[in-house]
Amino acid sequence: GDSVTQMEGPVTLSEEAFLTINCTYTATGYPSLFWYVQYPGEGLQLLLKATKADDKGSNKGFEATYRKETTSFHLEKGSVQVSDSAVYFCALLKSQGGSEKLVFGKGTKLTVNP
Amino acid sequence: GAGVSQSPRYKVAKRGQDVALRCDPISGHVSLFWYQQALGQGPEFLTYFQNEAQLDKSGLPSDRFFAERPEGSVSTLKIQRTQQEDSAVYLCASSLWDSYNEKLFFGSGTQLSVL
Numbered sequence: 001g002d003s004v005t006q007m008e009g010p011v012t013l014s015e016e017a018f019l020t021i022n023c024t025y026t027a028t029g030y031p032s033l034f035w036y037v038q039y040p041g042e043g044l045q046l047l048l049k050a051t052k053a054d055d056k057g058s059n060k061g062f063e064a065t066y067r068k069e070t071t072s073f074h075l076e077k078g079s080v081q082v083s084d085s086a087v088y089f090c091a092l093l094k095s096q097g098g099s100e101k102l103v104f105g106k107g108t109k110l111t112v113n114p
Numbered sequence: 115g116a117g118v119s120q121s122p123r124y125k126v127a128k129r130g131q132d133v134a135l136r137c138d139p140i141s142g143h144v145s146l147f148w149y150q151q152a153l154g155q156g157p158e159f160l161t162y163f164q165n166e167a168q169l170d171k172s173g174l175p176s177d178r179f180f181a182e183r184p185e186g187s188v189s190t191l192k193i194q195r196t197q198q199e200d201s202a203v204y205l206c207a208s209s210l211w212d213s214y215n216e217k218l219f220f221g222s223g224t225q226l227s228v229l
Contacts, residue, residue, distance in 0.1 A: 004156075036220075043118065043220035044157070044205065089156050099170035101147075102218075104156030 002027040002094045006105035013080055013112050021075040021108045023064075023090035032093040033057075033066055033073040034102065039086045047075075047088070080112045118221035120206050126227045127196045135191045135224045139208030143219075146189050148181055149205040151223070157205055163189060196228045 007022040025033065035047040035057070048057030050066040050073065057064050062077045073090060090105040119138040127133050139146050145164055149157035150173075159173040165186035174181070178197075183189040193200055203223040210217075 041222070043222045044207075045220070046217055091156075097170070099162055099172075101159040101162065101170065101173070102149075102157070104158070106154065106156050 002031070002092060002103050004090050004092055004103055004105035006088075006090050006108050008106075008108070010109040010111060013110070015082055015112055015114055016079045017112075019075070019077040019080045019084075019110070021088055021090075021110070023073045023075065023105060025071050025073065025090075025092050027071075027092055027094070030068060031095075033064070034091045034093070035062070035064055035073070035075050036089040036091060036104075037086045038089065038107075044089065080110075082112045082114055085110055085112045118206055118208055118219050120204075120221035120224050122224060123222065124225050124227075126229065128229055129198060130195050132192065132194045133196055133226065135193075135204050135226070137189045137191070137206030137208075137221060139187065139189070139206070140210075140219055141187075143208035143210050145209045145211065146183055147207045147218070148189070148191050149207065150175075151203040151205055153202070160191070160204075193226075196226075198228050201226055201228045 003026045005024050032051045034049045036044045037047045038044050048059040050057040053068040055066045064073050064075045087107045087109045089107045091102045094103050121136045148160040151157040161181045162170040163183040178194045180192045203225045205223045207218050207220045
């Protein structure tokens with residue numbers, strides 16, 4: 001079935017370091033792909049998305065490119081801040097029987113130290 | 115309201131008790147979803163409503179789980195005869211239309227602990 005695999009955390013970086021969180025997926029066809037972020041004590045928020053191959057989603061300095069050749073959607077940021085500390089979830093949109101649902105990875109916890 | 119509101123924020127239940135979890139979606143949002151997030155895992159789909167119609171309940175783990183949205187706004191997830199494996203954070207989310215390509219808004223969740 002459809003699934004998402006993320007790099008395991010936790011990830012600890014110093015402020016201004018470069019961030020990569022790997023995400024690969026298994027799916028039939030070319031699903032829309034998403035990154036969600038969960039800040040401490042808050043609900044999941046959509047960070048960025050890409051709906052077709054070669055699309056690049058971007059938001060708040062984060063980027064991810066939909067690579068169908070490698071079935072990947074890696075999240076990157078050139079210079080992280082303490083405020084980026086959160087749990088990041090990669091997800092794909094699965095369509096089945098007239099219904100749609102998000103399939104999430106297990107999440108990667110990021111801690112950024114000053 | 116300003117966002118998706120869920121109550122209670124925390125719920126402790128003894129094994130065998132029934133619980134009811136409430137979700138107030140953003141006013142006017144057509145779609146409403148329930149997800150279950152076990153510790154250290156990503157959210158897993160439970161069920162989906164479009165207005166008052168429950169279009170997909172394929173993710174409900176057993177017949178002890180029941181969800182309703184009778185007037186197309188507030189939704190309740192009910193778990194009967196709770197078991198320890200039901201311990202998780204239950205997330206509610208809503209969106210304006212019926213497509214995930216629209217922005218999905220999540221609540222902060224209800225953390226259920228079954229003792």
